Amino acid sequence: MSNKTYDVVIIGGGIMGCATAYYLMQTDQRLKVAIVEMDPTYTYASTTLSLANVRVQFSLQENIQISQYAYQAFGQFEDQMTTDGNKPSISYRREGNLFLVDETGRVAAAEALALQKRLGCQVEWWSGAQIKEHYPLFKTDDLAGGTFGQMDGYLDAYAVLMGYKTKAKYLGAEYINDEVIEVTTSGGRVSGVRLGAGEGLTSKYIVNCAGAWAAKLAQTAGIELPVQPVKRQVFVLNTAVKPKGPLPLTILPSGLYFRTETGDLLLVGKSMVEDPVGFDFTWDDKRFTEILWPELAKIVPAFDTLKLRRGWAGLYAVNTLDGNAILGEWPELGGFYLANGFSGHGLQQAPAVGRYLSELITGKPPILDLSIFSPKRILENKPLSEGGLV
Numbered sequence: 001m002s003n004k005t006y007d008v009v010i011i012g013g014g015i016m017g018c019a020t021a022y023y024l025m026q027t028d029q030r031l032k033v034a035i036v037e038m039d040p041t042y043t044y045a046s047t048t049l050s051l052a053n054v055r056v057q058f059s060l061q062e063n064i065q066i067s068q069y070a071y072q073a074f075g076q077f078e079d080q081m082t083t084d085g086n087k088p089s090i091s092y093r094r095e096g097n098l099f100l101v102d103e104t105g106r107v108a109a110a111e112a113l114a115l116q117k118r119l120g121c122q123v124e125w126w127s128g129a130q131i132k133e134h135y136p137l138f139k140t141d142d143l144a145g146g147t148f149g150q151m152d153g154y155l156d157a158y159a160v161l162m163g164y165k166t167k168a169k170y171l172g173a174e175y176i177n178d179e180v181i182e183v184t185t186s187g188g189r190v191s192g193v194r195l196g197a198g199e200g201l202t203s204k205y206i207v208n209c210a211g212a213w214a215a216k217l218a219q220t221a222g223i224e225l226p227v228q229p230v231k232r233q234v235f236v237l238n239t240a241v242k243p244k245g246p247l248p249l250t251i252l253p254s255g256l257y258f259r260t261e262t263g264d265l266l267l268v269g270k271s272m273v274e275d276p277v278g279f280d281f282t283w284d285d286k287r288f289t290e291i292l293w294p295e296l297a298k299i300v301p302a303f304d305t306l307k308l309r310r311g312w313a314g315l316y317a318v319n320t321l322d323g324n325a326i327l328g329e330w331p332e333l334g335g336f337y338l339a340n341g342f343s344g345h346g347l348q349q350a351p352a353v354g355r356y357l358s359e360l361i362t363g364k365p366p367i368l369d370l371s372i373f374s375p376k377r378i379l380e381n382k383p384l385s386e387g388g389l390v
């Protein structure tokens with residue numbers, strides 16, 4: 001049986017794979033593009049387990065610019081992804097992001113804010129009193145203040161994923177339900193992939209969009225990627241006292257975060273250094289009751305009475321070098337492109353990443369230069385310096 005040949009084979013049909021396929025097809029509908037996805041139910045994909053927050057509050061210029069493009073792309077998404085009159089609905093809610101800042105974080109927050117403002121972002125400094133004025137339930141005594149991004153917010157990750165997938169297929173991309181078990185190579189270049197079902201696909205361009213499975217996949221081509229699957233947990237609560245109106249995604253200096261969700265719910269989570277590496281999707285209510293709840297009630301004392309409804313665990317694909325995206329061609333294997341290591345902020349980066357990869361592969365000059373995220377920095381051991389959450 002001869003292998004089917006494609007111009008581009010994308011491994012992983014999460015948000016990165018589907019966005020990349022969409023931008024490739026939008027660039028040139030003659031391209032033969034295949035997306036190979038091992039789990040079309042997306043039970044364990046990070047995309048569907050995400051909080052789907054979009055923010056410009058980063059400290060690295062390119063990460064801010066990526067989010068500025070996300071604002072634009074998600075703002076037009078429903079119209080652009082319409083196919084045959086079917087318009088997706090992504091519930092884009094711009095309810096703000098509030099980063100609370102203590103004295104030790106003041107200088108770094110001021111520097112990041114200055115950069116965000118220079119780039120034209122709508123982010124402002126709020127004193128403790130201003131925070132209380134907007135959100136009277138908050139206790140701000142121990143804070144220096146906070147930065148508030150009014151255009152930040154969240155959306156329905158599954159709807160965005162389906163929007164990209166449906167449009168990419170509509171434009172001619174092929175979606176294959178199988179597992180890639182090997183990236184094949186020949187003479188220092190990729191030659192294709194071998195599928196679990198036995199057959200192979202031939203292609204000069206392979207894109208690794210395998211999320212938390214990215215390093216495992218790269219290993220089949222002899223490449224060691226510094227990307228680890230790390231479990232992160234989210235808890236869903238009903239608080240006895242309901243805030244008047246939505247609360248923004250609020251991020252404490254410790255990394256604890258929370259926001260309101262539709263249906264009178266509150267979502268809470270926190271990344272911790274002891275979070276386990278591996279493909280573990282169990283969640284633990286004790287982590288909430290013993291660690292997160294006391295911390296939450298300190299900042300919002302009214303939340304000392306609540307009911308834990310449920311929780312979930314998903315994986316961050318953590319780039320252990322610097323917590324930032326790894327984008328572009330692997331310098332030692334021609335045609336092997338990476339969109340990996342997004343840690344906790346990949347959902348919002350999908351539009352810019354998909355567009356950038358399509359530009360690299362089709363040889364168009366990039367609209368936004370993201371070469372700072374080149375995988376070359378891994379081989380040279382030169383980490384980027386984005387502060388804040390991974």
Ligand SMILES: Cc1cc2nc3c(=O)[nH]c(=O)nc-3n(C[C@H](O)[C@H](O)[C@H](O)COP(=O)(O)OP(=O)(O)OC[C@H]3O[C@@H](n4cnc5c(N)ncnc54)[C@H](O)[C@@H]3O)c2cc1C
Pocket residue numbers: 011012013014015016017036037038039042044045046047048049050051052053054178179180181209210211212213214217232233234313314315316317339342343344345346347348349
């Ligand atoms: C709890 C949580 C909260 C988050 N919150 C946010 C947030 O608020 N904002 C934000 O921007 N980001 C957030 N993220 C991060 C974001 O979800 C991810 O960065 C993003 O979804 C990564 O997309 P992806 O396509 O790379 O990976 P995934 O969505 O995981 O997709 C990868 C796909 O590849 C498939 N695959 C893997 N290996 C193979 C193979 N060998 N063959 C075939 N298929 C394969 C998998 O089945 C999977 O469907 C969060 C993540 C988690 C877990």
